[in-house]
Amino acid sequence: MRRRSTPKDSLPWLLTKLGIAVVVVAAFPLVIIPWHEQQRALEWQAYEAQQQAQQAALLQPFKAAFAGGDRIAVLELCKSEFDASYYYPRPAQALAWSEDRVEAFVYVSAAQYGLRRLTCAADGITQGRIDHPLAALVPVEEGSLADPDSESPWSRLEREVALAPPDLRSIEIVVRPDTGGLLQRRVRRAQSGWQIDIEPADAPTFPLLSTSPTLLATQAEGSTDAASTLPAAAKAYPMRRWSSSTTEAFEFLDHALPEDAKASIVGLRFDDDEIEVGVAAPVSGLEAPYGDIDFDPWGAAVNWLYPRDEPPGFGCPGGVPLAQLRSTFLARCGELPGCNPRTHFSIADYSCSQSSGGRWNLHIQSAN
Numbered sequence: 413m414r415r416r417s418t419p420k421d422s423l424p425w426l427l428t429k430l431g432i433a434v435v436v437v438a439a440f441p442l443v444i445i446p447w448h449e450q451q452r453a454l455e456w457q458a459y460e461a462q463q464q465a466q467q468a469a470l471l472q473p474f475k476a477a478f479a480g481g482d483r484i485a486v487l488e489l490c491k492s493e494f495d496a497s498y499y500y501p502r503p504a505q506a507l508a509w510s511e512d513r514v515e516a517f518v519y520v521s522a523a524q525y526g527l528r529r530l531t532c533a534a535d536g537i538t539q540g541r542i543d544h545p546l547a548a549l550v551p552v553e554e555g556s557l558a559d560p561d562s563e564s565p566w567s568r569l570e571r572e573v574a575l576a577p578p579d580l581r582s583i584e585i586v587v588r589p590d591t592g593g594l595l596q597r598r599v600r601r602a603q604s605g606w607q608i609d610i611e612p613a614d615a616p617t618f619p620l621l622s623t624s625p626t627l628l629a630t631q632a633e634g635s636t637d638a639a640s641t642l643p644a645a646a647k648a649y650p651m652r653r654w655s656s657s658t659t660e661a662f663e664f665l666d667h668a669l670p671e672d673a674k675a676s677i678v679g680l681r682f683d684d685d686e687i688e689v690g691v692a693a694p695v696s697g698l699e700a701p702y703g704d705i706d707f708d709p710w711g712a713a714v715n716w717l718y719p720r721d722e723p724p725g726f727g728c729p730g731g732v733p734l735a736q737l738r739s740t741f742l743a744r745c746g747e748l749p750g751c752n753p754r755t756h757f758s759i760a761d762y763s764c765s766q767s768s769g770g771r772w773n774l775h776i777q778s779a780n
């Protein structure tokens with residue numbers, strides 16, 4: 413007996429099922445992809461919330477200390493945080509105190525004519541760089557100080573702050589680089605205006621060190637009495653983010669490196685807050701086959717011709733001129749995803765490899 417076809421076996425029914433399958437397949441990406449994007453967005457929101465919570469926890473001691481009004485407790489917290497900022501102690505070359513911040517100035521770079529500024533306030537620790545306030549007195553060669561003060565800058569500041577009258581607005585202390593003696597400036601708010609006291613009376617002038625908005629507003633007020641006028645603020649340097657613009661970084665290196673160092677570069681590394689340059693001898697002042705020169709975010713050399721027996725990276729013995737390296741770097745960068753001279757990546761390593769026939773290799777770490 414011949415079986416009668418059912419509706420499920422009919423051609424229209426099969427076409428209907430096929431159409432449903434096509435619709436399901438076509439709709440799958442429209443449903444799944446937005447779902448994945450939504451999940452990624454939720455994960456990123458959770459990550460940001462976690463980061464914000466961690467940041468808030470880190471800032472809580474600062475907010476509590478400055479809100480509490482205990483000046484000595486603020487000094488102790490800030491000094492502890494300053495000391496923890498570096499692997500080894502860096503003696504303060506200058507200090508500045510005001511009600512809303514404490515600032516320490518220390519040597520970090522190879523150049524003794526500039527100081528790293530560490531600012532401690534309710535929003536935590538920030539850093540900057542200024543010219544040395546007494547740059548004209550910095551000795552050409554290091555040696556023993558002629559008349560060092562028996563009191564350290566921190567001890568002096570703690571004593572002054574502990575005994576400070578209510579009208580005291582700021583204290584600034586500077587170590588003379590030629591003798592080690594302490595210079596001090598105190599600013600008080602008197603009925604007749606601003607009173608500025610300098611010790612010793614014949615101390616050389618130095619710029620305003622505090623970045624307190626109150627002091628800067630005071631400076632802007634001006635005064636007909638020169639003795640009641642605050643000096644100009646110390647020259648500060650802009651903070652660069654080297655990996656955000658390798659074009660700017662190469663232009664900086666062209667001005668910062670001596671000609672003999674620019675003639676033979678054996679390695680480069682661009683980071684957010686540092687440039688590392690490897691050079692090959694002969695370079696004036698280099699007594700090893702190779703040397704490192706490192707620059708901080710403010711363009712100061714934190715290492716100058718640190719000697720090395722071997723080149724960085726994978727070790728090509730010979731270097732190339734900076735101009736040639738810049739050209740090949742930018743060309744290679746343009747070929748890699750996430751690398752653009754005008755956009756931000758996290759780290760770029762550019763070095764030569766003997767194992768690849770002397771070819772330069774560019775390794776990029778994404779900012780994400």
